[in-house]
Amino acid sequence: MFNKETEYALRSLVYIQHQNDRNIRPGIEEIAKEIEAPHAFTAKILQRLVRLGFVQSAKGRGGGFFFDPNKPVVTLHDLIQSTEGTRTYEGCGFGLKTCDDAHPCPLHFQYAPIRAALQKLVREESIQSLARNPHSHFKAATEK
Amino acid sequence: MFNKETEYALRSLVYIQHQNDRNIRPGIEEIAKEIEAPHAFTAKILQRLVRLGFVQSAKGRGGGFFFDPNKPVVTLHDLIQSTEGTRTYEGCGFGLKTCDDAHPCPLHFQYAPIRAALQKLVREESIQSLARNPHSHFKAATEK
C-alpha cells in the first residue's frame, strides 16, 4: 500500500510506542533490527520525524526515541502526509484533476466508497492505537 | 492510487476502446492530447502494451490503435500486473512479509476488508466496462 519510507516510519513509531509503554526508550540499532529495516535509512527517517515533532529523541548515553505522552496521538494520516503524501487515498483513481459525483471519471462510483474507507482508516487509526492493539502480535517485520 | 505509467495506460486504453466503439482508430497524437499525457511517453507505454498483446496497432497511413473484439476483455488487474505490479492492493498494509488472520499485523483486521474491495474492483472492472460506463463523461484527463 505505502512506500518504504512510510512503512519504515510506521513500523518504527509503533515499535517505539510499544516499548515506551514498557518504560523502554529504544535506540536506532534496536529499532531497525526489530522492524527489519536498514538502520542507516531508518535513522534518517526518524531524524526527520523528530524534526517534525512526531516523536522525540535523547542523545548520548542512555538516549533513544520516545513519545511525549502529553502530545496528541499521531494518526496514520498525519504520518503519511509528512512522508509520501495523501494522493493514494485522496486522489482520483483514474488520475483526473477534477472528479466528483457531478463530473465522475469512469471509475468514480466504484472507487469512491473504497477511497472513503481508506480515509476513515488513516484518520481513525494512530501510532498509539496500533501499538496497543491487542489482536496483533507485532514483533519483527519483514519485506522482500 | 496508481503511478503515472498505469494511469496513462489506463486512460489511453479506455480512450481507444471508446473511439473504437465509434469505428475510429485513434493515433498516438490524438490519444496523448485527449488524455492529457506526454505524447512520447504515452507512445512508449502503448508500444509496450501492443507487445504484450493488450491492444493492437496498425502502422502507416490510416493506422492507429485498436482492440481485437474477439479477444477477452482486459481487466484492470491484468493491466496493473503488467505495469506497476499488484503490491498496492495485494500486500500487507504494514509491510510484513507474512500477515494473515492467524498472524495479523496491527493494521490487519482494519485493512483486510478494504484490500479485498480493491481486489474485487480491479478484477471486475475492465477497459471495456469503463469505456462503456454510461455514468461517466470521460473526455479529457488531467493531473498536476
Added chain:
DNA sequence: TTATAAAAGGACAATGGGGTCTTTTTATAT
C-alpha cells in the same frame, strides 16, 4: 513508385526513492 503518415525502436536525461558511510554533536557514567 514515391511522398507521406503513422507506429516502432533506441539513445539519452532529469528527478526522486531508497539507500550507505563518515563525521560531528551531545549527554552521561566513570
Added chain:
DNA sequence: ATATAAAAAGACCCCATTGTCCTTTTATAA
C-alpha cells in the same frame, strides 16, 4: 575531565520512474 554511547548531519551512490528526441520501419494514398 574524559571515555563512551548515542543521535544528528551531510556527502554521496544506485536505480527506477518519468520522461524527450531522433531514426527506422511499415503501410497506404496519390
